[in-house]
Amino acid sequence: MPKIRYWQLLFLLTALVIILNVVVVIYSLARVSQTQDAVQQARQIMMTIRATYSAIQDVEISERDYLLWNNEDAQQIYRDSVAKVVEGVQRIRTSQYDGHTFAKLVGFESLLMRRLHVSSLDELSFPYAGTPSSLETWSIPENAALLQEIRSTILDIEQSYGVLLSSRNGELEASERNISIAVSLVTTLGVLGIALMYRALKRSLARQQRWETELLQQKQALEDMVASRTAALQFSNRELERSNRELEDFAFIASHDLQEPLRKILAFGDRLKARSGDALGENVDYLNRMQSAAARMSMLIQDLLEFSRVTAKPKEFEQVSLNAVLAGVLEDLEESINASKTSIRADPLPDIQADSTQMRQLLLNLISNAIKFVSVEKTPEVRITANTKLLSVPATLSDQEFLELHVIDNGIGFDSKYTERIFTPFQRLHSRSEYTGTGIGLALCRRIVERHSGELIASSKVGHGTDFTVILPVRHESPDVDTASESLPPGTLLQESNQHAS
Amino acid sequence: MDNKTTPEKLLHDLRNQLNNIFLNAELAKLELATESSQTVSREDLDASLACINLILEASNRCSEIVDKLADAPVPDTAVMSQLKPSLEK
Secondary structure, eight states: OOHHHHHHHHHHHHHHHHHHHHHHHHHHHHHHHHHHHHHHHHHHHHHHHHHHHHHHHHHHHHHHHHHHHOOTHHHHHHHHHHHHHHHHHHHHHHSOOOHHHHHHHHHHHHHHHHHHTOSOGGGOOSSOOOOOOOTTTOOHHHHHHHHHHHHHHHHHHHHHHHHHHHHHHHHHHHHHHHHHHHHHHHHHHHHHHHHHHHHHHHHHHHHHHHHHHHHHHHHHHHHHHHHHHHHHHHHHHHHHHHHHHHHHHHHHHHHHHHHHHHHHHHHHHHHHHHHHHHHHGGGHHHHHHHHHHHHHHHHHHHHHHHHHHHHHSOOOOEEEEHHHHHHHHHHHTHHHHHHHTOEEEEOOOOEEEEOHHHHHHHHHHHHHHHHHSOOTTSOOEEEEEEEEEEEEETTTTEEEEEEEEEEEEOSOOOOGGGTTGGGSTTOOSSOTTTSOSOSOHHHHHHHHHHHTTOEEEEEEOTTSOEEEEEEEESOOSSTTOOOGGGGSOTTHHHHHHHHHHO | OOOOOHHHHHHHHHHHHHHHHHHHHHHHHHHHHHTGGGTSOHHHHHHHHHHHHHHHHHHHHHHHHHHHHHHSOOOOHHHHHHTSOOOOO
């Protein structure tokens, strides 16, 4: 059982015991009160009975005094005594008594009535105007016997009340004992509870203090981590900027310094070819090869320059009609398309916010790539599909509309292990004799897509063609600002897109 | 397939092309100097050899620039992708 459950159970049990004891105390107190009232009542009844007996004795004496000595004062004593008897009987009647003594009290009242020679004590109204009985009706033995009977009844009643009082005293003691036990228990439990509560409070405070310390430590660690990550990010950004700058400088120097001697080589090569081409005969190939090498050098430098300029001197994003861009690209590639007899099918493309020049370059490179690496066994086909979808961008914690563009060909394809290498500048999977080019086209494409906060991914299989997937945001929050996806690991958007599709 | 970084690969490619230029220019020069001397006028031959010399001179200049670029601390574009800003660890 968990510790918290154990404490809860203990608390409940203690509360239950305390409540039970309080109930016992309340009940016992009520009983004590009742018993005390009953005892008091019994004592009062006993006193009233004795007083009544005393009054009836006075009645006896006043009657004798009047009858024997014709004492007129005895009449007044007689009337006062009768009045006391009646008052005593009425007090007894109004008192509460139990069933056990009821019959005896009724018997006592009946004896009194007999003694006073009336059928009901209610007949004796106040002020009592009666006189003692005449000598003719007065009988000493009878009266003495009646007195004796009354005394016996009183003794009987006293005995009964004695037993009753003894029983009530026992109840009183029991109740007092219960109260003592309950109060002791409640007090003990209370003290114990306070001690436990104090201990629990102390422990809770200590635990809370420990948690607060841990929380502070964790907060500090988190802040340190954030600071460290921020520093690392800033360092990465600086390194990236520096690397971009260096690449641009490198490309600029290479371009600027090499272009002039290369132009000289090409120009003098042309002149040489014109002047001595015939004289060289079939060895004019030396000049052709020299010219090709110079042209290729020039192309390499131009490509590098172009590659470095993607992020170095970008144009602001604007609303671009990809349909118009594609139409222009297909027009430019018309000759190549016709020569390779490539069939091109394209879905309608949406308008997006982008750099129009770079979009043109992107589509040109991807489509010319598809046309270039055709399989001799198949009729070349290029399919361009597009759709827009909402994708979740983790860095912004929001959904953003993206364009998913596919350029699919049925060309020679490549081994999937080269999926990333094809995007490395100047890296080629085939020799120049097989396929022309500098090996920068796809690297340039990826750089363009990344500059647009998108992703470019290739999937291919040897002999089965290639599918280039371009994912680009349809809108940018601010023009030419690299948005959140810039900070995403490669493949995040594609993964998101695939999840979305499934 | 090699593991050279972008500038290294570029310099390598440039050197290859330069070697091609040197080789073919020298071969053309030799051809002109030996085989074509009988069929080409002296004036044309001198002009052609002057052109080849200028080409070789320009190639030397290119070679010097490529060497200079190779000696300079060049940016590594392979590393650039790793420097992409990211909070992922």
